[in-house]
Structure formats: structure tokens, C-alpha cells
Amino acid sequence: MFSNSTLIIALYLIGFAAVHSLLAGTWAKRRAQRAFGKRAMRWYRLSFTLFATATLIPLLYLFYLFPGEVIYLVPSPWRWIMIAGQLAAALALGKTLMEAGALTFLGIRPDEGKDELIVQGFYCRVRNPLFLFALIFLWLSPIMTENLLVLYLIATVYFRLGSVHEERMLTEKFGNAYRDYQKQVPRIVPRLSCRYPETKVVAPEKD
Numbered sequence: 001m002f003s004n005s006t007l008i009i010a011l012y013l014i015g016f017a018a019v020h021s022l023l024a025g026t027w028a029k030r031r032a033q034r035a036f037g038k039r040a041m042r043w044y045r046l047s048f049t050l051f052a053t054a055t056l057i058p059l060l061y062l063f064y065l066f067p068g069e070v071i072y073l074v075p076s077p078w079r080w081i082m083i084a085g086q087l088a089a090a091l092a093l094g095k096t097l098m099e100a101g102a103l104t105f106l107g108i109r110p111d112e113g114k115d116e117l118i119v120q121g122f123y124c125r126v127r128n129p130l131f132l133f134a135l136i137f138l139w140l141s142p143i144m145t146e147n148l149l150v151l152y153l154i155a156t157v158y159f160r161l162g163s164v165h166e167e168r169m170l171t172e173k174f175g176n177a178y179r180d181y182q183k184q185v186p187r188i189v190p191r192l193s194c195r196y197p198e199t200k201v202v203a204p205e206k207d
Contacts, residue, residue, distance in 0.1 A: 003066070003068070003069070003146065005062070005065070005066030005068065005147065006066075006068060006146050006147050006150055008062065008066075009059070009062050009063070009066070009147050009150060009151065010150050010154065012058065012059055012062065013059070013150070013151060013154045013155075013158075014154065016055055016056075016059065017154065017158045019055070020052060020055075021161075021162065021165060023048055023051070024048065024165075024166075025165065025169070026169055026172070029041070029044060032044060043107065044107070045104075045105075045106070045107030046106070046107025046108060047107070048107065049106050049107045050107075063147060063148075063151075066147060067145055067147065068145035068146040068147030068148065069145060069146050070143065070144070070145050071144040071145060071146060071149060072143070072144050073142065073143050073144075074142040074143070078142070079142040082140045082141070082142045083140075083142060085136065085140045086136075086137050086140045086141070089133045089134075089136040089137040089140065090133075090137055092122065092129070092133045093130065093133040093134060093137065095121065095122065096121070096122050096123075096129045096130050096133060097130070099118060099120060099121040099122060099123060100118055100123075100130075101118075115173060117170070117174050117177060117178060117181065119181060119185075119196050122190070123185075124185065124194040124195075124196040125185070125186075125190040125191050125192070125193075125194055126185065126186055126187070126188060126189070126190035126191070127163075127167070127181070127182065127185050127186065127187050127188075128159075128163045128166075128187060128188055129190070131159040131160075131162070131163055131188065132188055132190065134155075134159065135155070135156060135159060138151075138152045138155060138156075139152060160188075163187060163188065167182070167187075181196065184196050
């Protein structure tokens with residue numbers, strides 16, 4: 001049986017995922033634009049990033065208070081192999097952020113409304129490299145507790161649902177260009193070669 005702390009963490013994670021998805025969606029963005037105006041939307045992503053970071057702090061505190069019972073601890077040398085895999089996943093995650101334009105992705109550089117479909121680098125091998133490398137990093141953890149297991153399971157489901165949600169928005173934004181990209185590039189299991197043409201596709205501005 002899972003402990004009360006595990007239930008609290010699970011409920012917090014589900015609430016975080018629900019709010020995060022709502023704010024990342026088109027509906028919330030349109031409501032914000034109506035309330036604050038089109039010019040203010042240049043800072044929507046930065047506000048979203050700051051909010052997401054702030055709401056993660058209580059989760060970290062919960063894990064500090066309630067680490068949970070240990071399920072397994074991988075012995076050496078396999079532990080170090082898994083840590084090396086985590087390091088490789090973290091580096092790949094950083095490279096993916098750079099390919100996506102880290103400053104724009106985080107909202108530090110204001111969004112000017114001229115979104116470009118990214119098909120270079122890891123994106124020509126897999127449509128959701130950020131989710132892929134994040135999952136690899138999580139599941140290669142050499143130590144597993146009850147609370148970490150709940151976190152990883154919910155994160156896996158969230159990333160899967162989040163990829164579907166994100167691709168719906170990208171299809172709405174880029175139309176047939178993104179549908180063609182979906183046909184040629186796998187969602188989460190990467191291919192070794194990159195055969196997708198590196199064409200520049202910019203989403204049309206909408207009033």
C-alpha cells in the first residue's frame with residue numbers, strides 16, 4: 001500500500017499537470033489576449049515559465065519531507081552506467097532546447113508571433129525529443145522510491161497526453177506542413193537517419 005505522502009504527491013502532480021496543460025492551451029492564450037491585449041502576449045510564455053517553476057517548488061519540498069520507501073537501489077557498476085545514460089540524456093535535452101531556441105522557448109526572448117516549425121537536429125529524427133530525453137533521464141534513475149515511482153508514472157502519462165495536445169496545436173498553427181512532418185517523422189521512438197527536408201515553415205500571423 002502506498003503511504004499518505006505518496007497520495008498527496010500524486011494529487012499535487014495531477015493538479016499541476018492539469019493547470020499546466022490548461023495554461024499551455026489555445027483557449028487560455030486567447031482568453032489572456034482578450035484580457036490583456038495582443039502586445040502583452042509577447043510575455044505570455046515567460047509568465048507561464050515562471051508560474052510553472054514556482055509551482056514546482058512545493059513539489060520539491062514534498063519530496064524533501066517525504067522521500068518514500070526505497071523500492072530498489074541499483075548496485076555498481078550498473079549504477080554508474082545508468083548515471084552516464086542520464087548525463088547523455090541531459091546533454092541531449094540541452095541540445096534540443098538550443099535547437100528549439102532556448103531563449104524563446106523559456107520566454108526570455110519575447111514571442112513576436114512568428115513561430116517557425118523546427119525540423120532540424122533531433123527534430124528530424126523524432127517529433128517530441130524533449131519528452132523523449134526527459135523520460136530517459138527519469139527512468140534511468142539508479143534509485144527508486146515509492147514517491148519517485150508515482151512521479152515517473154504520472155510524468156510518463158502526462159508527456160504522452162501532452163504530446164498529443166501539443167501536436168493538435170501545431171497542426172492548427174502550421175496546417176498541412178505539420179501533417180506532412182507527422183507522416184515522415186515518428187512521435188517518440190527516434191529513427192537513426194534524418195531524411196526530412198530542412199525547409200523553413202513560418203506560421204501565419206492571426207488576429
